[in-house]
Amino acid sequence: MSGHESTYVPKTGVEKWLDTRLPIVRFGADYLALPTPKNLNYWYTFGAILSICLVTQIATGIFLAMHYQPNTAMAFASVERIMRDVNGGWLIRYVHANGASMFFVAVYIHMLRGLYYGSYKAPREMIWILGCIIFFLMIATAFLGYVLPWGQMSYWGAEVITNLIGAIPLIGEPVLIWLRGGPAIDNATLNRFFSLHYLLPFVIFGVVVLHLWALHTAGQNNPVGILIPKEREKKDMVPFHPYYTVKDGFALLIFLMMFSWFVFFMPNALGHADNYIPANPLVTPAHIVPEWYMLPFYAILRAVPDKFGGVVAMFGAIGVLFILPWLDTSKVRSMRYRPTMKIFYMLFVLNGLILGWCGGQLPDAQVVPGMPSFTLIDGQLNSYLWLTRLATLYYFAFFFVILPFVGLRETPLKIPASISEPVLSGPDAMSGAVPAQAEKKG
Numbered sequence: 519m520s521g522h523e524s525t526y527v528p529k530t531g532v533e534k535w536l537d538t539r540l541p542i543v544r545f546g547a548d549y550l551a552l553p554t555p556k557n558l559n560y561w562y563t564f565g566a567i568l569s570i571c572l573v574t575q576i577a578t579g580i581f582l583a584m585h586y587q588p589n590t591a592m593a594f595a596s597v598e599r600i601m602r603d604v605n606g607g608w609l610i611r612y613v614h615a616n617g618a619s620m621f622f623v624a625v626y627i628h629m630l631r632g633l634y635y636g637s638y639k640a641p642r643e644m645i646w647i648l649g650c651i652i653f654f655l656m657i658a659t660a661f662l663g664y665v666l667p668w669g670q671m672s673y674w675g676a677e678v679i680t681n682l683i684g685a686i687p688l689i690g691e692p693v694l695i696w697l698r699g700g701p702a703i704d705n706a707t708l709n710r711f712f713s714l715h716y717l718l719p720f721v722i723f724g725v726v727v728l729h730l731w732a733l734h735t736a737g738q739n740n741p742v743g744i745l746i747p748k749e750r751e752k753k754d755m756v757p758f759h760p761y762y763t764v765k766d767g768f769a770l771l772i773f774l775m776m777f778s779w780f781v782f783f784m785p786n787a788l789g790h791a792d793n794y795i796p797a798n799p800l801v802t803p804a805h806i807v808p809e810w811y812m813l814p815f816y817a818i819l820r821a822v823p824d825k826f827g828g829v830v831a832m833f834g835a836i837g838v839l840f841i842l843p844w845l846d847t848s849k850v851r852s853m854r855y856r857p858t859m860k861i862f863y864m865l866f867v868l869n870g871l872i873l874g875w876c877g878g879q880l881p882d883a884q885v886v887p888g889m890p891s892f893t894l895i896d897g898q899l900n901s902y903l904w905l906t907r908l909a910t911l912y913y914f915a916f917f918f919v920i921l922p923f924v925g926l927r928e929t930p931l932k933i934p935a936s937i938s939e940p941v942l943s944g945p946d947a948m949s950g951a952v953p954a955q956a957e958k959k960g
């Protein structure tokens with residue numbers, strides 16, 4: 519899996535015996551000795567942090583499942599029982615619930631890091647695509663999990679999202695009934711959601727293994743974004759252990775401190791108060807909102823006036839990530855050397871935050887009630903909807919217009935000949951630089 523020649527030499531008799539039968543120690547040793555670019559910054563620690571997030575979610579989830587009841591009459595009470603009566607239950611539940619949020623914080627940073635340093639470009643398209651599959655599965659798993667406590671937001675969130683399927687022409691209705699296990703959200707729905715919520719993290723685990731396999735086949739990118747030629751490996755690379763085990767470990771410690779702050783001091787800050795009210799199909803909450811990490815996509819869904827159009831836009835917003843490697847026309851990977859693109863990138867991040875904020879507002883919230891959204895009042899448009907639509911437009915324009923166009927037109931900065939150069943040669947580092955063109959794909 520490492521794609522690098524093995525340097526492991528079995529020492530003891532047991533190691534030699536095992537090595538000829540199941541070379542698992544060799545596999546681990548090779549992994550730790552893996553030559554890694556020596557300029558990886560802290561943005562590169564999020565892969566390791568994500569691995570720990572996944573393991574934490576699976577471990578806490580298994581313990582929760584020992585006490586949870588996937589039955590509409592008992593689900594809510596079984597969660598409350600976990601919180602009050604099960605030894606350490608409150609901690610396991612709060613780690614699991616806040617862990618989902620932390621997982622998404624880490625994955626968004628990890629994805630934006632990949633976007634900034636052009637880690638999706640050749641030869642790393644497969645790493646990126648597998649990452650997109652993981653992201654999609656994470657969203658599905660989080661949605662299914664949120665239904666399980668059977669609170670008001672669980673029930674109505676499931677109602678809104680499954681209803682979207684019904685908007686698909688011709689096949690929508692039968693698929694909706696098949697998905698819910700009946701015409702309405704009921705016991706069959708809760709059971710299948712529980713079953714799938716338990717299953718999907720293991721599927722994610724499998725895709726992560728493929729993600730890392732692809733990573734070690736293509737080799738890790740780095741903040742400069744250039745490929746490291748074989749002859750420079752000795753100068754520009756260091757073994758993964760101890761250099762990156764220590765760096766990843768330190769970053770993980772800081773991350774876990776932030777995680778613990780939420781778990782111990784504000785465990786419900788990231789959730790919704792309405793989910794502490796048992797599900798009631800007869801009372802619709804005033805404002806149905808998903809968890810914060812889904813809000814940007816929820817905003818895109820609502821930006822389109824037509825229901826089916828909204829569904830297409832929402833899935834399109836995730837789908838476009840899959841084809842990203844072929845939308846970016848620039849030969850330069852890292853945005854460090856793409857000053858124009860860097861500005862559009864910053865706007866993209868800001869735009870994501872705006873979309874998230876819009877997703878949390880009432881869709882038709884108006885400055886002056888009763889007036890149409892697009893009426894100008896004191897020079898301002900009369901609804902949040904205009905902002906949501908503008909932000910949605912920028913989201914898609916970034917991928918379909920800006921990335922292809924800027925890549926063709928911009929003049930990138932000169933790229934250093936090696937990753938050591940900017941660090942070791944001082945301020946004149948760029949003197950030996952080669953033009954962007956010198957960096958071939960692949």
Ligand code: HEM
Pocket residue numbers: 561562563564565566568569572625628629632635637638642645646648649650651652653722726729730733737738739740
């Ligand atoms: C459970 C979720 C995930 C785990 C455990 C995971 C794990 C990792 C690890 C350990 C690395 C190497 C260290 C690093 O670069 O940070 C990595 C690299 C990478 N990941 Fe992920 N990843 C996950 C999700 C994603 C997602 C959702 C995407 C994008 C859609 C993605 C895209 C990438 C890319 C492009 C690289 C190569 C980075 C480079 O070489 O510059 N990953 N991942």
